[in-house]
Amino acid sequence: MATDERKKQEERPVLLEVRDLHKLYPIQRGVPKRTVGYVRAVDGVSFQVNTGETLGLVGESGCGKTTTGRCIVQLEIPTKGELIFNKDGQQVMINQRTIKSLRRDLQMIFQDPFSSLNPRMTV
16 A cells, blocks of 8 residues: 555655755854854755645754745745746746745745634635
8 A cells, every 4th residue: 555655656746846955044253244154054955745745844943944944935045955846837946036926836834823824715
């Protein structure tokens, strides 16, 4: 049974693919702001979501769940990595130029879904 489910998953087209996502925040010190190091908020995250699947990012506090989501929807600019969204059969790189056309298709839902979702609309 598990083998049949894997075959079905492999046949589904990839909806979202995240490859080697990195987000670094500079640590600056001194009067002339000098970068002395970096905080690694997200370091080498990769995953894909097939059509019809749901993905939940789960982890301890401070591990980069929100930063990963914010990078995908371009609320934060990733330091490195590729974000690919399959829109109407075409692969679109998610970046600052293309995000406006993808806003209706990408959305983050935070931990408190009652404040994030409109109860009159379906998900």
